[in-house]
Amino acid sequence: MNVAVVGATGYGSAELIRILERHPHVTLTQLVSSSQPGEHLGNIFPHLSHLSFELDEIDLDALAEAADAVFFAAPAGVSSRLLPPLAERGLICIDLAGDFRLSGDTYQEWYGASPPPEPWLSQAAYGLSEWFPSSIRKADVIANPGCYPTAALMALAPLVQEGVLDEGTVIVDGKSGFSGAGRGVKQTSLFCEVNENAYPYKVGQHRHTPEMEQVASTLGNRKQSVLFTPQIVPMSRGILVTLYGRAGDGWSTSRLRELAEETYRDSYFVRVRGEGRWPRTKEVQGSNFCDISYEWDERTHTVIGIAAIDNLVKGAAGQAVQNLNLRMGWPETAGLEMPPQYP
Amino acid sequence: MNVAVVGATGYGSAELIRILERHPHVTLTQLVSSSQPGEHLGNIFPHLSHLSFELDEIDLDALAEAADAVFFAAPAGVSSRLLPPLAERGLICIDLAGDFRLSGDTYQEWYGASPPPEPWLSQAAYGLSEWFPSSIRKADVIANPGCYPTAALMALAPLVQEGVLDEGTVIVDGKSGFSGAGRGVKQTSLFCEVNENAYPYKVGQHRHTPEMEQVASTLGNRKQSVLFTPQIVPMSRGILVTLYGRAGDGWSTSRLRELAEETYRDSYFVRVRGEGRWPRTKEVQGSNFCDISYEWDERTHTVIGIAAIDNLVKGAAGQAVQNLNLRMGWPETAGLEMPPQYP
Amino acid sequence: MNVAVVGATGYGSAELIRILERHPHVTLTQLVSSSQPGEHLGNIFPHLSHLSFELDEIDLDALAEAADAVFFAAPAGVSSRLLPPLAERGLICIDLAGDFRLSGDTYQEWYGASPPPEPWLSQAAYGLSEWFPSSIRKADVIANPGCYPTAALMALAPLVQEGVLDEGTVIVDGKSGFSGAGRGVKQTSLFCEVNENAYPYKVGQHRHTPEMEQVASTLGNRKQSVLFTPQIVPMSRGILVTLYGRAGDGWSTSRLRELAEETYRDSYFVRVRGEGRWPRTKEVQGSNFCDISYEWDERTHTVIGIAAIDNLVKGAAGQAVQNLNLRMGWPETAGLEMPPQYP
Amino acid sequence: MNVAVVGATGYGSAELIRILERHPHVTLTQLVSSSQPGEHLGNIFPHLSHLSFELDEIDLDALAEAADAVFFAAPAGVSSRLLPPLAERGLICIDLAGDFRLSGDTYQEWYGASPPPEPWLSQAAYGLSEWFPSSIRKADVIANPGCYPTAALMALAPLVQEGVLDEGTVIVDGKSGFSGAGRGVKQTSLFCEVNENAYPYKVGQHRHTPEMEQVASTLGNRKQSVLFTPQIVPMSRGILVTLYGRAGDGWSTSRLRELAEETYRDSYFVRVRGEGRWPRTKEVQGSNFCDISYEWDERTHTVIGIAAIDNLVKGAAGQAVQNLNLRMGWPETAGLEMPPQYP
Incomplete structure (x- = not known):
């Protein structure tokens, strides 16, 4: 082709x-x-x-x-x-x-x-590959998700689909490598401005916010607001998302992990991390993997979801190719089998 | 001396x-x-x-x-x-x-x-210099705060003192440079393991959690739980803390900033950032400054507080000297006037 | 296999x-x-x-x-x-x-x-793939070159083979990312010790020195001494080698480039850079490429040779596989077609 | 003043x-x-x-x-x-x-x-403080040295003054952090272009070349050519210079160190490193120090000189203030006593 x-x-x-x-x-x-x-x-x-x-x-x-x-x-x-x-x-x-x-x-x-x-x-089909494969397979226009929404939704979707989280309590704290800012030329993008620096930007105003809300609302069958804070950390690639949501009684870290494992059982590109072993951006670098894990904080009745992707692969080009694979009926992993590059 | x-x-x-x-x-x-x-x-x-x-x-x-x-x-x-x-x-x-x-x-x-x-x-006096100066001045034992609690409490204290936040809704998402891990020798501390990497650790279990809770409870005059997630980002120095808490009606970004400016009016080492200009760790590097700012998210009725410090200065050695200055009746800034080193 | x-x-x-x-x-x-x-x-x-x-x-x-x-x-x-x-x-x-x-x-x-x-x-055949393919094809023991020697010799070999350089004038100044030091645990390998740092080590004593000398002597048909200075620069991957050697009259940057292009005409993994466009380690990262270029300094009658490789690929694992390919009669590029990962 | x-x-x-x-x-x-x-x-x-x-x-x-x-x-x-x-x-x-x-x-x-x-x-007096103090003390125009020449000459000057090196054999291989490129906005200065990258630029053409030659010629009382290769390494601050020059018989690493110690005995800002302990840019970061050391390579009869400075301090602003101190008859260290910032 x-x-x-x-x-x-x-x-x-x-x-x-x-x-x-x-x-x-x-x-x-x-x-x-x-x-x-x-x-x-x-x-x-x-x-x-x-x-x-x-x-x-x-x-x-x-x-x-x-x-x-x-x-x-x-x-x-x-x-x-x-x-x-x-x-x-x-x-x-x-x-x-x-x-x-x-x-x-x-x-x-x-x-x-x-x-x-x-x-x-x-x-247009929304191209979050693991969640909308049937519409992607039929679509001629595929809207590939944003980098932050990809990471956030991979961790959030199992929770909202299951109705785990209390309405209106979802907070997404995102940390991104700088390649997400693109190759455009600005003073704030200079090496010396970004190196050894961590900072938030567009707090509460980032355009990826409504994208997360729309998809979370669709999957959860009710309006779901999301508060999203994007932040730059000094590396080229990778997004780490930490999300928080309140939940009722009866949850535990292991139950959350079971939910994730169940949800992503057939998803090659999702690796659910074991207890006490949280995702790291470097462990997905250069690959199409999304590593996720959950933690239950009994003290505050909060679910903590963590996801790591390479923002340029699963967060952009890789997922785009994954979507073409779906659309064409090819194996989902065609052209995307490269393991992470480490270190 | x-x-x-x-x-x-x-x-x-x-x-x-x-x-x-x-x-x-x-x-x-x-x-x-x-x-x-x-x-x-x-x-x-x-x-x-x-x-x-x-x-x-x-x-x-x-x-x-x-x-x-x-x-x-x-x-x-x-x-x-x-x-x-x-x-x-x-x-x-x-x-x-x-x-x-x-x-x-x-x-x-x-x-x-x-x-x-x-x-x-x-x-022992708790040595968060800006908040407990009178007990520090009299103490012969001063417990210098942890690095994360320093950053978190500098942003959280004005809110809890004023009773702004709903009980039990406080989340502290911390990002730290690696010097906070000390000079001990471990495989996970190697350059190649940390460089180009961002990841959480001790999720919900970090010992700085009870420290934040205790001080927030004292200042707010009621039990205040805190959910705290520490995270490593690939730089040597700096802590960025993003905190979230629910609040009732009537707040705005500018009202929050006024509260901060009022609170820290006489605090040389606290710089309240203007609207749309959030703290950056590099802008405090090597100095004893704590830069803070607030954002009101009307959509979710959430206060977002942001603080940046140099973890080794305001988060450790600098604040320790600031406390000695207080204790001895010297100018609070003695020996600490060094501006940030940039870039 | x-x-x-x-x-x-x-x-x-x-x-x-x-x-x-x-x-x-x-x-x-x-x-x-x-x-x-x-x-x-x-x-x-x-x-x-x-x-x-x-x-x-x-x-x-x-x-x-x-x-x-x-x-x-x-x-x-x-x-x-x-x-x-x-x-x-x-x-x-x-x-x-x-x-x-x-x-x-x-x-x-x-x-x-x-x-x-x-x-x-x-x-044992010395596994500098581009230079010893016939002995590699017959060998059952292949000694894969060191990372520095690979980069240095790829730039040095065309010069010594052609007898360009004056005897005893070769200096190799190497800069390496830290992954070359391996995953062993030492205080000097900690992130905070290496980050934002550049320094030499084992000056004049590095074991890769005799390797460069031996191969250069073989290819040049006369004893060739090499002075080699290894240096660490704060990145995970990549070696940049800058080599210097005196030469007689009649050279020019373009003649040197022609020599390189001629020498490596059939070598897929060698990219000779154009005039004024020198190799950069990031442009070979994750790939088996070796980028090289030369400059003639008329003022001091010195050839400057520059080579960049990924120390873990062309400098280690990639060249090892390239050698297996040669040995087995497979296409030299089998399994090694991955382009560099940028940024 | x-x-x-x-x-x-x-x-x-x-x-x-x-x-x-x-x-x-x-x-x-x-x-x-x-x-x-x-x-x-x-x-x-x-x-x-x-x-x-x-x-x-x-x-x-x-x-x-x-x-x-x-x-x-x-x-x-x-x-x-x-x-x-x-x-x-x-x-x-x-x-x-x-x-x-x-x-x-x-x-x-x-x-x-x-x-x-x-x-x-x-x-105009050339403001290499340690070498031209008497002319600096009298001058109303002081030309502060370039960053590379400062590092190179601090190591080169003792050698040329003593006539150690053979004519026309001096090579200066410089590695610089990116702040030397200034705050101007260009695509090649973006974080993602510089991070994890090492590369030469302006090979044999950098304007700091004649500056090194002029001063070395003055101090050595004969024309001294210098071949200079500047290189970028991925950090904000610091210059590491490795210089090479041929010499006759009778030298040793310890004799070279003695020469340096003798030469800089009264120079607070020069720290001569012990044998086997070479300068590192991070060990001078934020300070006005210049760390130097020498190595004698008996095999090739070459002196290797190594110098590390903070390019923005001893390589620019710090030395400028040092020169004002000299000019005004103040202590040379006034305002410059800050130790390096580590890590």
């Missing part, structure tokens, strides 16, 4: 290329960039200079000719414009940006922009 | 020496080490090889001869044994370990060991 | 497992550890807990039964003892330690121990 | 402010910025938000009114223009840029711009 990537100059794209180049069922045929068309990939990403790609200008017909599926790894707003005409031409479209993740109203509220046009928005 | 340090081979001691060497009212006369007596300081800490100290064996009489005040920077349990005889000999004793921070019962419960003997335990 | 790894608890082993697990022609059948036999691999390396290996005690007959080839990733001295009996049993033996790299006399001099027994030492 | 800083928004300035704020004989009266005049210092550098400075536009008369000495921490070229009129007004001028370091011809050749006007260029 021929695939293309639109928005080829960011870290997410580099990761898509890393994965797609070795995928057994896929040939990467086109890399599209509006910012640097005509440039050699090796000049954008010297680590990929052994590949001979040249970036192309966007040309919908050429792209539809060259590819059967397209990944959008462009900034918010681009896929709203470019995805519909390509979906119309029959391409499978997987969007790594936020455009197709939310209901139109919620998108308008949190992004301050018009949502993408119908019928595409409604047709 | 002559001062000594007991337990001279850890990171906290290095920091004490860095500060005491430049303190205008203090002469450092003795460094005591049970593990490496007779060793030159420069062999333990080559960065201090311009100083000509030699480590001494513990000898209570010699120590009482050499010093009028003593800092204990030794592992838990050491000060329980060595502090009482030195306090008896009239020395001002400042303990950086946990021995004298908790009530006897709580100590027994969380440390699994007998608490230090009376009357010393009862006489 | 069934393969085994002896010495399964170090970083080199983790990397071998990462690569061998995905190798198209290989099944990993046994992991041997003398330090932790019976342990689950996932307890040694939680990032590999999705694999179900258990570490085995060393048992030569069982190993010979289970595997046709064996990688030794154990500390110096182990393969001297264990490799001969396995080679005798007909296994292809690839040693990642230094035991079989040097002539007996040189080994004795630099390692202060008896060299491994004959005929095995003499039969 | 009142002092001002011109160019107040870079890392060098932050460091100047850190030091000057605590200097016993100095009052910092003005911070000048052409890029952000009118801005509060705390908005440029939140870590300094406890200070109440506001940045001023450049106004020569106002500056001459406000200050008796001025530090230039602006980009190359600025002091050429602004320093002469201020020197004319009688201010002591200390320039941290490269404008006044080189002879006019050499400046023109390496900077591709006209050198600053006479008589100021000729009157």
Whole structure:
């Protein structure tokens, strides 16, 4: 199958290329960039200079000719414009940006922009692979989840589906490596500003908040609010999410672990950690794994859920490929069997 | 004034020496080490090889001869044994370990060991400098707070004193640089295990939990439970604490900031950050500052408090010296005026 | 083909497992550890807990039964003892330690121990894949090069083979990430000791020195001394080597680059960088690539050669697999096609 | 004494402010910025938000009114223009840029711009404090050395002064933390590009080369060429320099150390390391120390000199203040007694 990537100059794209180049069922045929068309990939990403790609200008017909599926790894707003005409031409479209993740109203509220046009928005499947496989298998537009929501929901979903948590008590405390901020150039992104630093940003205002709420509400069959605090920690890759929710009597760490093991029994990419052994971002680095564990705090009747992913793999490019695998009926792990890179 | 340090081979001691060497009212006369007596300081800490100290064996009489005040920077349990005889000999004793921070019962419960003997335990002042200055000024035994409790309580104390938070809803999510783990040698402390890694540890079980609860309960005049999750992030110094607590109607980010500014109006070492400008650990690095800010999340009726300190300075050695300053009636900032080191 | 790894608890082993697990022609059948036999691999390396290996005690007959080839990733001295009996049993033996790299006399001099027994030492091929493919193809004992020598020789070999450099003028300045130090537990290996630190060690005394000299002398057909300075820089992976050598008239940066391009024209894993674009360790991270470039300094008549590798891949596990590929007549890149992981 | 800083928004300035704020004989009266005049210092550098400075536009008369000495921490070229009129007004001028370091011809050749006007260029003293104290004491214009030249020359100067090294054999291999690149915004300066990366840049072309040559030639009384390779390693602060030079018979590591100890006997800021204990950048971090050591490699008749400094302190702001101290006849260590910050 021929695939293309639109928005080829960011870290997410580099990761898509890393994965797609070795995928057994896929040939990467086109890399599209509006910012640097005509440039050699090796000049954008010297680590990929052994590949001979040249970036192309966007040309919908050429792209539809060259590819059967397209990944959008462009900034918010681009896929709203470019995805519909390509979906119309029959391409499978997987969007790594936020455009197709939310209901139109919620998108308008949190992004301050018009949502993408119908019928595409409604047709889009939310690509949290382990939770919505049947809609993903049928969809031609797949909205790949955000990095924080992926980590948060992998730990939160079993709890809300089971109705474990008291309404309105969910807090998600996220810590992310800096690659999540992308390759854009700002003073606050300089090495010396980030190195040896830990800090929160967009407290209570991050756009991944409504994404978590929407999916948690869907799975729990009732409105679920989420308070979300994103934080930067000084590393390149990895998201660690610690979530908190109040629960009634009768829980224990082992019961929570059983729930997780039961839920993810057939999910290759989810590793439920044993008691007293919590996820670490380095243990999933470079892989599509999501490691999770739970702890019951009897003193405060709180469930603590912990999840670790590589934000560029399970949090972006890896899950996007996992979704293509689902959509195409290939083994879910095709092209994604790389173990974590350690140390 | 002559001062000594007991337990001279850890990171906290290095920091004490860095500060005491430049303190205008203090002469450092003795460094005591049970593990490496007779060793030159420069062999333990080559960065201090311009100083000509030699480590001494513990000898209570010699120590009482050499010093009028003593800092204990030794592992838990050491000060329980060595502090009482030195306090008896009239020395001002400042303990950086946990021995004298908790009530006897709580100590027994969380440390699994007998608490230090009376009357010393009862006489010990809790050395959170900004909150207990009057008892510190009179005390001959000062229990310097833990690093996490310092950061957490600096943000939590104004809230509980004012009764802002609903009972039993306080969650403290802490992120720490690795120097908090000390200089002990373990596989999990190797560079390659910590670098590019973020992970929780001792979830719900960390000994700093009862310390936060005890102080919050005292200041709030009612039992206050705290759920505390410590986490490692890949940097040497710094603690970032994000705390969450439910509150009733009528709050706002600006009202919370006013409360903080009011509370800390005369506290040189507390910098209340403006709206939308949250604390960053790098902005306090190497200094005794504690930067804090609050956010009100109207959607979930939650107060978010954020505090950043250098775990080795305000979280350990710096606050210990601040307490000596208080005790001696010196300016609170004596020897502690160093600005943060950036970047 | 069934393969085994002896010495399964170090970083080199983790990397071998990462690569061998995905190798198209290989099944990993046994992991041997003398330090932790019976342990689950996932307890040694939680990032590999999705694999179900258990570490085995060393048992030569069982190993010979289970595997046709064996990688030794154990500390110096182990393969001297264990490799001969396995080679005798007909296994292809690839040693990642230094035991079989040097002539007996040189080994004795630099390692202060008896060299491994004959005929095995003499039969061992030096596994610098690009330079000794014909002897590797025939060898049953392959001495995989050290990490520094790999990087240094990839840049040095074209120069000495061509007789570019003046005798006795070669200086190799090496910078290494910390994983080269292994997973052993020492105070100097703690995160806080290595983070934000750069320093030399074993100046003029590192055991990789005679290895560089021996190979350079062989390729240049005359005795070639090398002065080598190893240095630690604060990262997990990667070696950057900067080498210097005097040369006569008539050289230029472009002539040097042509020489490199000519030499490595058929070497997939060597990427010669263009003028003004020097190798960076991050651009080879996680891959088997060696990026190199040269600069001619007309002012001092000096050739500057620069090479970057991932010390655990091309500098250890990756090249070991490349050598197995050569030995077996498989494509040189089998199992090694993973692009660098960036960022 | 009142002092001002011109160019107040870079890392060098932050460091100047850190030091000057605590200097016993100095009052910092003005911070000048052409890029952000009118801005509060705390908005440029939140870590300094406890200070109440506001940045001023450049106004020569106002500056001459406000200050008796001025530090230039602006980009190359600025002091050429602004320093002469201020020197004319009688201010002591200390320039941290490269404008006044080189002879006019050499400046023109390496900077591709006209050198600053006479008589100021000729009157400028080269501010390598330990080596040119008498000219610094008399100068009204002091050209503070570059960061690499400071480290390199502190190790090189004793050798060339004594005539130890063979002509034309000096190689300086420098490794720097990233703060040396300044706070300017470029894609290659992003955290994710620098983290976990080591690489050379401007090989054989760096402007610090002629600075090293000029000073080495002066001290050795003969033309001394230097080959210099700068390299980035992933840390914020610190420069490690490894230099190589050939020498005749009769040297040894201990003789070299004696030479160094003799040379620097009265230099508080130079710490000569013992045999087998080489300098580490972290051991000077935050301080004005320069740690050095030498090694004699008998096999290749090469002297290896190693020096470590904090590039922002001894390599910039600290040495600038040291020079002011010399110029004013204050103790050389005034305001500079801070020990290294470790870890």
